[in-house]
Amino acid sequence: METSPPDERQGRRSFFSQVAAIVVSLLAGIVPVATAVVVFLNPLRRRVEGSQWIAITPLDALPADGRPYRFPVITDRWDAWNSYPPEAIGSIYLRRTSKTENPVALSSICPHLGCSVDFSTKKDEFICPCHNSMFTVDGARIDPATSPSPRNLDTLDVKIRPEDNQVMVHYLRFKSGTRKKNAE
Numbered sequence: 001m002e003t004s005p006p007d008e009r010q011g012r013r014s015f016f017s018q019v020a021a022i023v024v025s026l027l028a029g030i031v032p033v034a035t036a037v038v039v040f041l042n043p044l045r046r047r048v049e050g051s052q053w054i055a056i057t058p059l060d061a062l063p064a065d066g067r068p069y070r071f072p073v074i075t076d077r078w079d080a081w082n083s084y085p086p087e088a089i090g091s092i093y094l095r096r097t098s099k100t101e102n103p104v105a106l107s108s109i110c111p112h113l114g115c116s117v118d119f120s121t122k123k124d125e126f127i128c129p130c131h132n133s134m135f136t137v138d139g140a141r142i143d144p145a146t147s148p149s150p151r152n153l154d155t156l157d158v159k160i161r162p163e164d165n166q167v168m169v170h171y172l173r174f175k176s177g178t179r180k181k182n183a184e
């Protein structure tokens, strides 16, 4: 049974209302601030890799002998506040068959489970050391019916930067284990 005088009860109700109002207004202020902090920090979690045009090599340095040559994919990395020294984020094969044609770029990542394929100059084919998927110099599976790889080696877009004749590759990584080529 309530034994406090009416004024005291009224005072308590008013006090709790004020506390509730303060809590609500604090929460209303915290949410936008927290959202802003998340957005502000987001670049820190986003490594700058893939999905970008990256200079690989001067075109003149790539022999036009039809053989695939492996190159590291090196790029700068930066976040909201810092830039870091260039680092390798993958590797690709470039191949050109004549001096008048643009090179073809193939990802070195095996579409089966993501191992790195090697090119055998003896056999003139790519071989994955993990489960023995084999590909022609064009990246086509040698025996699709038995190949562990569900698709051919992934091609990448290439262009030549006119100002310095650099081979530029639009570097992407693709999901492994799928028949379709889907970017990660």
Ligand code: FES
Pocket: 110, 111, 112, 113, 114, 115, 128, 129, 130, 131, 132, 133, 148, 149
């Ligand atoms: S990862 Fe290349 S064959 Fe399995």
